[in-house]
Amino acid sequence: MILRGAKCAELTDVEIIRRALVEVDYFSCLYERYGPRLRLYIQRISQASDEEAEDLLQDAFIKIWKNLNAYQPDLKLSSWLYRIVHNHVISEWRQKRTHGSTYTLEWDDRIINVLAEDLEEDAGTNDRLLRLQEALLALPDKYREVITLKYFEQMNYEDISDVLKIPEGTVATRLNRARQMMAKFCNQSKTKITAYGPR
Amino acid sequence: MDPADKMIQSIKDQQITPTRRWYFRLREGGIWGVFAVSILLGALAFSTILYAVQQTDFDLVRHFSHSMLEMFLALLPFVWIIFLVVALGLAIVSIQHSWRGYKISPLRVVMINMLFSLLLGTAFFIGGGAGWMDAAFNRTGFDYSSIQQRKQMLWSRPDEGMLAGKVLRVKENSMEMEDFDGQMWQVSLDGAFIAPVVLLEPGEIVKLVGDQTGPVAFRAQEVRPWGGPGTSQPGRGPRGNRGE
Numbered sequence: 158m159i160l161r162g163a164k165c166a167e168l169t170d171v172e173i174i175r176r177a178l179v180e181v182d183y184f185s186c187l188y189e190r191y192g193p194r195l196r197l198y199i200q201r202i203s204q205a206s207d208e209e210a211e212d213l214l215q216d217a218f219i220k221i222w223k224n225l226n227a228y229q230p231d232l233k234l235s236s237w238l239y240r241i242v243h244n245h246v247i248s249e250w251r252q253k254r255t256h257g258s259t260y261t262l263e264w265d266d267r268i269i270n271v272l273a274e275d276l277e278e279d280a281g282t283n284d285r286l287l288r289l290q291e292a293l294l295a296l297p298d299k300y301r302e303v304i305t306l307k308y309f310e311q312m313n314y315e316d317i318s319d320v321l322k323i324p325e326g327t328v329a330t331r332l333n334r335a336r337q338m339m340a341k342f343c344n345q346s347k348t349k350i351t352a353y354g355p356r
Numbered sequence: 357m358d359p360a361d362k363m364i365q366s367i368k369d370q371q372i373t374p375t376r377r378w379y380f381r382l383r384e385g386g387i388w389g390v391f392a393v394s395i396l397l398g399a400l401a402f403s404t405i406l407y408a409v410q411q412t413d414f415d416l417v418r419h420f421s422h423s424m425l426e427m428f429l430a431l432l433p434f435v436w437i438i439f440l441v442v443a444l445g446l447a448i449v450s451i452q453h454s455w456r457g458y459k460i461s462p463l464r465v466v467m468i469n470m471l472f473s474l475l476l477g478t479a480f481f482i483g484g485g486a487g488w489m490d491a492a493f494n495r496t497g498f499d500y501s502s503i504q505q506r507k508q509m510l511w512s513r514p515d516e517g518m519l520a521g522k523v524l525r526v527k528e529n530s531m532e533m534e535d536f537d538g539q540m541w542q543v544s545l546d547g548a549f550i551a552p553v554v555l556l557e558p559g560e561i562v563k564l565v566g567d568q569t570g571p572v573a574f575r576a577q578e579v580r581p582w583g584g585p586g587t588s589q590p591g592r593g594p595r596g597n598r599g600e
Binding site (some may be wrong): 181182185188189192215218219222223224226227229231232318322324325326327 | 359360361362363364366367368372373374375376377379380452455456458459460461
């Protein structure tokens with residue numbers, strides 16, 4: 158009996174967990190509710206292909222199942238799921254990423270505008286997206302993580318703190334540092350373009 | 357197959373079951389237990405440091421070529437500094453592995469740990485536990501030199517003006533004393549400051565600041581009780597200049 162759609166929709170996260178511990182099929186509701194977001198997140202932090210991301214997600218959900226009794230409702234379930242997925246991807250994927258991947262982040266206008274505004278990047282310039290993409294990829298992992306969670310997953314400081322298991326103050330520090338590094342990268346990139354002229 | 361179905365099927369096929377709740381409760385309890393142990397360890401270390409401070413006789417430093425820090429470090433067994441650092445490390449690691457402990461910054465964990473260690477350690481020191489523990493560690497047979505041993509070594513340097521030992525006989529302006537190595541000394545007390553709590557009775561252990569005037573002769577400038585500075589009680593007896 159695999160549960161779907163309306164049956165899952167009427168249950169809260171905590172109810173799903175409580176029922177899943179009795180009847181495993183209810184666990185598919187969590188996959189249905191959070192799977193797509195988490196798969197996208199996996200691709201954002203690992204640059205894995207669709208197939209690889211799905212495998213990582215399957216494995217991460219098995220881990221979530223094993224640790225289901227560890228969950229305490231004082232933490233947002235989404236933050237806890239993100240945390241397990243994040244840690245799983247870090248431990249499993251990053252060792253293998255030398256294989257390379259052609260996947261690139263999917264930037265929509267909202268992300269570009271908000272991030273560009275925070276970095277005081279010029280609006281409307283044609284190469285803005287390229288600069289932002291390069292700047293993000295140039296960031297060390299710990300800074301790219303907070304930028305991804307903040308701008309792509311639209312999380313607040315508290316949620317980011319829960320996912321990464323770091324104090325909120327550290328989240329703020331890393332975000333500021335990441336923004337500074339990205340802004341610096343973008344400025345250097347612009348200087349190069351000005352000096353050598355557009356190709 | 358649908359990914360959700362595939363996952364559920366995989367769980368069923370491999371008969372994977374969630375880890376029991378008691379395991380996570382036990383783990384969380386263990387983590388907080390480690391934090392409590394780190395506070396206890398810190399308290400013991402802190403009480404020993406207090407004990408070393410008490411035994412350092414900072415007010416005598418002016419007589420010596422050594423600094424306060426040198427005297428303090430000479431007395432403090434470094435094993436306790438290491439214990440203190442280990443305790444703080446344990447506290448940080450344990451808290452960060454707890455369910456919500458990561459919300460507390462490492463600096464705050466250190467401050468909380470230090471505060472509790474300080475309070476407990478002070479209570480332990482006031483209760484006389486630090487001296488007892490220092491002696492107990494010394495009896496274990498491990499390579500641990502106690503604060504008392506270090507203090508004896510520090511006060512067995514007559515050529516540097518520091519001598520201590522047991523009073524054997526007291527005369528008008530002098531006394532006979534046996535140091536910690538069993539060496540007999542003729543000590544001149546002429547003009548010496550004698551701390552009010554010093555009774556100068558046979559069997560009493562005292563420490564002297566002064567000059568070595570011969571192979572087994574010493575001229576005391578100050579006579580203090582072995583236990584500490586000894587200026588808190590009113591003086592008794594006529595010898596030397598009794599401190600107020």
